[in-house]
Amino acid sequence: MDQARRFEGIWTFDRQVCVQAAMLLLNRILKYRPELAEKVQAARETYGINVDVGMGRKSGKTKSKSNRRYLKKASEVVTQNPQFNDPFAQRLVTYLQASQYKLLKAYRSIAAQEQKQRLINIISNAMRRSLDSDEIIRVAVQELGKALLACRCLIYQCRALDVTATITHEYLSSSVKSVVNQEWPLQDNPLFQKVLQTQEQVSIEDTSLLPDYCLTETPQGSKVQAKNCIETLISQWEIKSWLMVPLLYQGRLLGMVELHHCGSCPHHWPDDKIDLVQAIATQLGITLIQAETYAHLEELNQQLEALDRTRSNLIAITGHELRTPLSTIQVCLESLSQEPDMPAELRQVMLDTALADADRMRHLVQDFLTLSHLESGTVEWNVEYLPLLECVDLALSSIRAHHSQKDLPNITTQVSTELPLVLADGEWLVEVLSKLLDNACKFTQSEGTVMIGATSNGNNMLEVIVSDTGRGIEPKRLEAVFDRFYQEEGALRRSVGGTGLGLAICRQIITRLGGKIWAESEGKNRGSQFHFTIPIVSNSEQNREGKSKKKKQT
Template sequence: MSISTSVLSELLQSITYLRPQLYFKASLTALSHAMEDQVLAATLEQPLVIASFQRERYYRQEAHRYQRLALRSNQIYVLSAPETDFRHSSEYYEKIAFEPEDALSQEWHLVVIAENYATCLVCRESLGSIAKTKQTPELTPSLDMDTSRRFEGIWTSERGVSLKAAELLLDRILVYRPDLASKIQEARQRFDIGETRTNKRANQVAEFACDIDTDPFVQRLVTYLQASQYKLHKAYRSITAQARKERLVNSISTAIRRSLDPHEVLQIAAQELGQHLGVGRCLIYRAQATDDQAIIEHEFLSQGILPICGQTWELANNPLFQEVVKQGEGVCVADATNDLRVTSSASLSLIVKKFAIRSWLIEPVLYQGRLLGIVELHYCNLPPHQWQTGELDLVKAIATHIGSALIQAEAYANLEDLNQQLEALDRTRSNLIAITGHELRTPLSTIQVCLESLASEPDMPVELQQVMLNTALSDSERMRKLVQDFLTLSNLESGRVEWHPESLTLQECIDLALSRLRTRSQGEKLPQIKTHISPNLPLVRADGDWLVEVLAKLIDNAYKFTPSEGEISIKAIRNGDRMVEVTVADSGRGIEPNRLEIVFDRFYQEEGALRRTTSGTGLGLAICRQIVNGWGGEIWAESKGKDQGSQFHFTVPVVQSSQEEKRSKVKSK
């Protein structure tokens, strides 16, 4: 059952001259402890003690004290609203669990009555404090957060008031624990509580006890005041440190907003962080989890400290760096001269000795779990520095901002790359329009003229009709090749090609490619073509059709830019254990050195789309690159310059024996 009547209200109605005062929760705690100390200080008396807690979590903090009080008296009563395991019991003292809806859940009571003294504390939490607690329920479980809650009530050593408060609380206890009636009656008779009081005691309502030892009260309150001053001083220091931290973080954040240059941001971060923490050296450098070395790019130095900036920092043999990579968290060393991780590593021991590092902190710069860089702090030539939690949190916060700056700079660089790609796509689009317009329109116009002539001139000589037909067939084949190249490149780039690797002889593939060239070039004088293929060359493993396609396009490309009196050579040699390198060289017009990379781009035309002396779409070399990359090879071009010929190289995997495969696996490991 729950009772809505307030004990404080009943007490004020019974003794009308009482005037409640305002108390803070911290003050009530100090007063309660002083009253409990008074009981613990007594030697012979067995007082009546009644304590009421609002919630079980407040009681749990004081439970051990009440076990000690129970050794002094058998008249100890503790009331609380249960939350987990608080129940009616009589193990050490009498526990009374009242309903959470009871008015007691908003009050704070402690009554102590002995033969020669009495004190009571009866308070009720103010409505404003209750409303604030309800608005921030997430703070209520923390006992350190509610010391400023406000209560109104009575604290007095007046015996009559204490007896009346005890009477009201004992009546409330009987409601919940009727089984304690005999024990409560004993307390009433012993201390003259309620109707059992004698006339002599009844006339002492306004009498104050004179023989109370006030030392426990004074000591408790003095201790509380000293603790309050210490907490206030600590709070001021915390606020000052927090303000400095916020200024530091704001300065770095401002630098990030003002500049997209990561070098400028990292240098400011190193200077600000090093000065703020008063370290001997602060290093910031970029590093990834797989890096073996890093270049120290940014550094803060105190006076007289040896610089490291610009030097190479070993990472592969650095146990501290490897621990950071493995854990994804910072590592701190209080004393580098005694830390096992340092002393057991020859390279770290040398670094510590050379750069006079006594205390060491390594904090990773992470973004979504990816390592971007490292922040290092060194305390040099000083007693060992004990790293504080606030320092570690600050360095972690700065590392987070640095990570954001690096990602921001990376995003900006990626945006520039994207802009360049868009420009390249725009050029590709322009070339596509120009080439398709030229390559399709020209043969289509020729075909149309030939067909119209054949249709409109039935008396045309047979010889001329044959010329018209041959011209139309030749240009239609030219259009077919253009469309076929478009489709082939599209399929290769989109991954829609199915590869069928097989064991092949390279000579056979070269012969097939040359037969294609001779078939298409009947009647034309070709440059001299020589092949140099070693008879001991191993079999290659590739898709035969696509390998022939690469050879045919490279030979056709050499044929286009080589005069008939020139020479084309095809060579193949063993390139390492796993590849054969094929070279198609010509003595033609050559390639400028600055264009050796872009000749493999789509629609690349050295002479421009509309001023070419040779036919073609500019897709042949792009198709070759896609095919070679498809079987895991490489393709590149070489040339000494204009009119000095060119060489195109590509690699093809060889067919390996079982023993060779085992050796390759061992080498790869």
């Protein structure tokens, strides 16, 4: 045999050679792994290797001897037979051991790949069932925690500048404390900052031996603060070994995967397990960005639908509210110009009609401009302390001036003079009250009732209520009535004039003044209530305001 050539393998049907090779391998195993003696003996009995090489089979009596005597005899055979010590035998044993190692390594690699693919398939199936990120994370955290035999597995969404993250999904083994609904520190956690800086996984086998980067300053605090933060987490949640893997998409942080081993013994994080977590993190990052994109798409679709409704309403309102008065004005002016002998009384009627429709158009254009200024933020606010009752009286005067008394419903006021002052811009507050009262009067018949009242809700806010016994609003449309150009029905647009901007203007004004506005109704023909809140002046501030006014008067 050429000693210089590399040994590649053998192929033989000679039982003596096969038995010899098996004997060499089993004795080599026995030498380096004596604790496997029973398994070695079982293998020899199974495959009939209980023979002295070159001497034939032993009797059944020999097979029944104790393991100790047999192993001693086998050892003597190996040491006494010189053919076991030649280079061929040694190379044969080495080759068999190397082959066994390669097979074991290949098996482990295949098992790891199978486990990785199985987890990815589970997450992919969850993603196909739903694009809800919470559902996908819930499935992933359970499967990943089980696969890696972790004591605790956390997956949460976060961004680079988040101070904390609320834990909503976790996997727990038995006798480990849950961190669900806990505020998990991020900016003060040096591990999180290390992951954010390197955009790679960070692992600690033994948290009692923290690496140097855990003792550096974080963007939110000093070294002491960073050390206290991580030591508090380790102590409170009994974390002995820690692994953090980021969820990234094109360099943007979307979330984090954390694996904890609790107890007293450190845990080594094998490379294949870290690779598995990173593969799952990559898949989750893609999944989260898809869910985020889908949510944004849904939001954009809703905005487009709202924009389309606004466009349709604008066209309908413009066609009705502009064309009708323009046609009336044109007819009146043509009649005046073509009939110079028209009686004075009829001439005056024509002029009054044209002026009324011109004023109607002016109000329509004014509503457009008012809403535009409010939405663009170009309005100058003059906030001061005001009695609400004065604003209500001004609004009622405006309503009575624009409506004939016979068409108005019965309007009652329940606003006490003992109410605290409100902090608002008087002109805009009167505008809100006027539009709400005008809206209530338009949709309430003359035999109906409109009531305006106010109460203090105990949160430094005054709640104003404008209620009526009119047509009411369907419950599903209570929020939509505040949209721009919103009108209930085509029939209402024909029977009741208006631009559909009044309530949208009211919402803008009340929001700018620091309050809220909403509508309530039990349904059609059940009346409606419009509520809004406005800040009030505390008693101490009211006393100071009264003293300052007295000083000015003296």
